[in-house]
Amino acid sequence: MTQLWPAPVARGAVHATVPVPGSKSITNRALVLAALADGPSTLRAPLRSRDTELMAGALRALGVEIQDGPDGSWQVAPGELRGPAEVDCGLAGTVMRFVPPVAALAAGRVTFDGDPQARQRPLGTVLDALRELGADISGSALPFDVHGTGKLTGGTVTIDASASSQFVSGLLLSAPRFEQGVTVLHEGKPVPSLPHIEMTVAMLRAAGVDVDDREPDTWRVAPGEIRALDVEIEPDLSNATPFLAAAAVTGGTVTVPGWPAQTTQAGDAIRDILSQMGAQVERTEAGLTVTGPAELTPVDIDLHDVGELTPTVAALAAFATGRSRLRGIAHLRGHETDRLAALQNELTKLGGAVEQTEDGLLVEPRPLTGGSWHSYADHRMATAGAILGLKVPGVVVEDIATTAKTIPDFPGMWAAMLGESA
Numbered sequence: 001m002t003q004l005w006p007a008p009v010a011r012g013a014v015h016a017t018v019p020v021p022g023s024k025s026i027t028n029r030a031l032v033l034a035a036l037a038d039g040p041s042t043l044r045a046p047l048r049s050r051d052t053e054l055m056a057g058a059l060r061a062l063g064v065e066i067q068d069g070p071d072g073s074w075q076v077a078p079g080e081l082r083g084p085a086e087v088d089c090g091l092a093g094t095v096m097r098f099v100p101p102v103a104a105l106a107a108g109r110v111t112f113d114g115d116p117q118a119r120q121r122p123l124g125t126v127l128d129a130l131r132e133l134g135a136d137i138s139g140s141a142l143p144f145d146v147h148g149t150g151k152l153t154g155g156t157v158t159i160d161a162s163a164s165s166q167f168v169s170g171l172l173l174s175a176p177r178f179e180q181g182v183t184v185l186h187e188g189k190p191v192p193s194l195p196h197i198e199m200t201v202a203m204l205r206a207a208g209v210d211v212d213d214r215e216p217d218t219w220r221v222a223p224g225e226i227r228a229l230d231v232e233i234e235p236d237l238s239n240a241t242p243f244l245a246a247a248a249v250t251g252g253t254v255t256v257p258g259w260p261a262q263t264t265q266a267g268d269a270i271r272d273i274l275s276q277m278g279a280q281v282e283r284t285e286a287g288l289t290v291t292g293p294a295e296l297t298p299v300d301i302d303l304h305d306v307g308e309l310t311p312t313v314a315a316l317a318a319f320a321t322g323r324s325r326l327r328g329i330a331h332l333r334g335h336e337t338d339r340l341a342a343l344q345n346e347l348t349k350l351g352g353a354v355e356q357t358e359d360g361l362l363v364e365p366r367p368l369t370g371g372s373w374h375s376y377a378d379h380r381m382a383t384a385g386a387i388l389g390l391k392v393p394g395v396v397v398e399d400i401a402t403t404a405k406t407i408p409d410f411p412g413m414w415a416a417m418l419g420e421s422a
């Protein structure tokens with residue numbers, strides 16, 4: 001259902017403390033590792049949103065038991081992986097790229113499908129790689145079937161992961177259970193979102209798996225047991241960014257509690273980006289506190305490692321004192337939607353001046369006026385519209401409910417931040 005959401009205008013500088021739910025990327029990796037582990041796992045403070053419920057649903061369909069603990073945790077008990085099963089990927093890149101290798105370890109047929117836009121997202125590379133590693137798969141995009149025998153040979157595979165780091169992460173996460181483990185070699189333009197692969201490697205190692213990533217563009221995972229997990233999931237730092245942006249654009253102060261001192265989340269890069277734009281950024285025991293400047297400085301910035309921050313950064317750039325250049329993000333054309341086209345279209349509709357380059361965007365601040373803001377079923381497009389609406393009266397975000405992909409109650413959190421009722 002399409003829901004029209006008049007984005008609230010900030011009545012002044014925004015001052016708030018905003019607790020943010022768990023990380024999508026960590027939760028979905030932890031679920032996959034727990035499903036393949038040598039015993040029952042506990043995931044504390046996991047994200048409960050569409051993407052993570054889809055991941056849990058996919059793993060349950062394959063025979064894994066996932067139950068709610070009394071404290072909001074997820075208790076995961078691995079079971080014998082088997083089909084027949086149906087997996088709904090929704091629009092979740094993590095589900096469509098991380099679960100096929102798990103399905104290749106199951107006995108029986110597993111059918112995958114997802115939202116209409118998911119059928120357009122790059123995926124064939126993962127399926128081809130799995131075929132080379134011994135899997136029987138019919139199809140090269142959603143929908144497709146995996147016909148597993150209960151085991152997979154594994155071995156060495158060369159892929160082009162320039163469209164998505166998730167191609168690599170998906171193969172690595174299940175690889176300890178492949179008979180020969182895996183060696184993934186990348187050949188092609190640089191792999192985007194490398195911190196996300198580093199997160200995968202760190203989580204595998206924390207579960208006792210031997211991973212060798214010393215050579216660039218090469219990852220080796222030895223076959224072996226995955227130790228059961230008992231983990232506390234960090235807040236989602238990328239999902240924190242619209243709230244921090246609210247401080248930045250209104251000259252207010254927003255604190256996100258529980259900001260980790262050390263993290264593998266790519267979203268941590270927002271600290272440096274906001275500093276570059278003139279905000280005061282401080283991490284303490286209380287969390288991360290951002291205080292907005294009187295005027296935002298434009299940036300010329302490479303977001304290749306942290307493309308998922310682009311919608312937030314583009315919204316910030318629309319209020320800067322000059323032209324910003326966002327680079328290294330051609331792969332965003334294959335995200336939830338073509339994010340470069342979507343940002344250009346929607347900002348232009350409000351009176352902005354945005355150009356697409358081969359690998360990014362040029363954002364020229366202009367006086368903006370209200371109007372409809374399409375979300376394209378993209379949670380981060382919807383939250384970018386909310387940021388703009390803080391300062392531009394009359395922005396109406398279409399399909400705000402799409403934010404539930406990774407935030408269970410974005411409108412409620414936004415209203416609470418502004419001291420309003422949703």
Ligand SMILES: O=C(O)C1=C[C@@H](OP(=O)(O)O)[C@@H](O)[C@H](O)C1
Binds near residue numbers: 163165166193307331
């Ligand atoms: O592995 C992950 O958890 C993610 C990897 C990145 O994907 P791409 O490499 O496709 O950009 C990121 O943008 C996405 O939001 C989450």
Ligand SMILES: C=C(OP(=O)(O)O)C(=O)O
Binds near residue numbers: 091
């Ligand atoms: C690209 C994103 O998601 P996905 O995990 O579906 O690829 C994102 O959250 O910005």
